[in-house]
Amino acid sequence: MSLESKFARKALGQSRRRLALRAAILSALAVFLFPATLNAVQARARENLAIAAPFEVGESPAGNYLAALVAGAERDTVAAATFFREALRYDPRNSRLIERAFVASVSNGNMPEAFGLATRLIAREPDNSLAHLALGVQAIKARQFAAARAQFAKGGSGQQRDITATLLTAWSYQGEGNTRRALELVDRLRDESFGVFRDYHAGLIANIAKNPAEATKRMKAAYEADKNTLRLVDAYARFLARRGDRNDAIKIYEAFDEILPNHPIIAAARADLSAGKPLEPLIKNAEQGAAEVLYGLGAAGGRQGDELAAMIYLRLSLYLAPQNSLAIITLADIYERIKQNEQAIDVYELVRESDPLRTTADIQTGLILEAMGRPEDSANYLKRVVDEHPKNDDALSALGNLQRAHKQYAEAVDTYSRALKESTKPAKANWPIYYFRGISYEREKNWPLAEADFKQALALFPDQPLVLNYLGYSWVDQGINLDEAFTMLHRAVELHPTDGYIVDSLGWANYKLGRYDEAVKELERAIDLKASDPVINDHLGDAYWKVGRKLEARFQWNHARDLNPEPDDKVKILRKIERGLDEDEKPAAAEADPHKNGG
16 A cells, blocks of 8 residues: 555544544535435434444645545545545645535535535636536526526537536526427437437426427337336326326336336335326426436436446436435435445435335335444344334345344244235245245255245246255255256356356265265366355365365365354364365265355
8 A cells, every 4th residue: 555545544544533523513414405304203213323434634734635535535425525625725726626625525415515616616627517517507406597508508528418418408498488499409319329318308398398299209209218217117107197098107107017016116106096196297397307317317327337427416416306216215325335334324314204215215224234234223223114114025025134144044934924925016026035035944944844935936936046056955965856956056057157156056066976076177166256255165175185186175275264264164174274084074065054145
C-alpha cells in the first residue's frame, strides 16, 4: 500500500472513531432531503437501527482530502461528501476539488449543497455536463422550464447525454403545455436502442396531454418491445385500466406474473382492480416525467455496473419524485451491492409505510443486518416482519433462510412449511422452498422427508442444478440409486460447469466409490474454480493421498488448514497432516461435510 493510501485510511479510520453526533445529524439530514411519511412503525425501526459508523473531520486539510478520496473509492457517499466539503473549505477555488465535492454531494443526496457546488463549478468549468444536469433538474422542480432547457442545452456531448438532455427537454416543454414540441423532441431519438425509451415517454407525454390515440399507439409500441420491465408494464396496465380496458389491464398483469410471480406492486394493482378501485397513473406531471427519465437511466446504469452514475441519476430522480419506491429500492440495492450497508438501510427506510414495497424493504433490511454480522438483530427484525405480515411468504422464506444459515434446522422446517402454506405464487415458483426445507430435513437426519422435498423441487423445476447436485450426492453418500445419482451429478456439472462446489460434489462422489483417478481429475477442476475453499482443498488432498501423491496431499491439507476451515474439520485436517490417511479407515467423505450447495 502506498504511503498516501496508508495516510488516507488512517485519517478516515481515526475520524470515524471519534464523533457519533455528526453521523446522527447527517442521518437526520438525509430524511429531510428525501421527505417521506414515517409512521410509528418506521420511527421505531430507525431508532433500533441507528448504526451508522461515527466519524468527524480531521484538522489536516490533506488528511481530509485523502480520506475523501478513500471514501469516494469505496462509495461511502456520506463520508466522501463530508470530507470533500471540509477539504474545500481550505481551498475554495480549486475547480477539481469543487467537482469532486459536487459529485459526492449529489450521489449522497445532499441536494441543496450539490446545487450550490454545481453553480460554483460552472463558473469555472462552463461545459460541465453533470453540473448543468443538476441545475436543470433543480429548475424543473421549481417549474422554471425555460431555465431548465437552458441548462440541458449546455455541457459536453455523448450518447448518454443526448438521450438524457433530449428527454428532459421534452418534458420541460410538456410542463409548459407544448405537447407538439415535446413529441417532436422525443422522436429525435431514432436509434432503435432507444426505441423503448422513446415510445414510453412519448406515450406518457401524450397521456398527460389528453391525446388518447397517440398515447395508446406509443404505450402499446413500448410494451410490445419490452414486456419484462416492471415499471413499463405497470404504467401500460394502468393506462389501459383508466381508459376502460380493465380486462386487458388484468391480462397485462397476468402475463408479467408468469415472468416474476407475485411481485408486490403487481399484486397490489391486481387487488385494486378486483376491488373495483381506480388505478392512478404513474406519471401525472412534467416533474414526475423528468424523474421517470432519470429513474430509467439510473436503473439501467445499476444493471450495467456503473454504480456512481446510477446513484447520481437515482438521487436526482428522487429529488423530483421522492415517493417513487422503485427508485428507492433500486438505490438501496446499489448500496447493498457495494457493501455500504448502513446507507442501504437508511435508504430502504424511505419507502412509505403504505407502499406495496414496504415489506420488501423490511425484508432486505433484515438480511443486511445478517450480512453485517448482527444475526440476533437480523432474526428479531425478520420475526417482527413476519409477526406483522404472517401470510407473507417472502418474509417467511427470508426468516427460514436465516434460521437454516444458523443451523436452526427444526425452526427452519417449521418456517418453510408456513411459507408453503401461505404462498400465493404459482406452484413452480416454490421449488426453492422445497429445496431449502429438504436441506433442513436432511440436516435434522430426517432423510425420507428430505428426499421427498428434493423430488418435489425437481418436479416443479426439472434439471435444477442445485437440487440435482444435493440429491445426487446424498444418494451416493448413502450408496443408493447410484446410476441415477451419477446421472444427476453429471447433469448438474453440465448445467453449471463453472460452479466449483458442484464440480467438487462430482469429484467427491467418485472418491466415495473408490474411483480415485476420476476423483482427482474432477477435484482439480473444482480447485481451479474455487481455489480458496478449505473443503475442496481438503478433498483434493485426500484424493492425492489415495493415488500415491502424498507430498501433494500434504500441501493441499496445509492449504486447507490455512483457509479457516470449520473447527471440527480443522482437527481432522491437522491429524491428516501429521499422520496421513490410514489405509484401513473409512473414506474421508465421512469426515467432512461435502459441498451440497445451500447447506
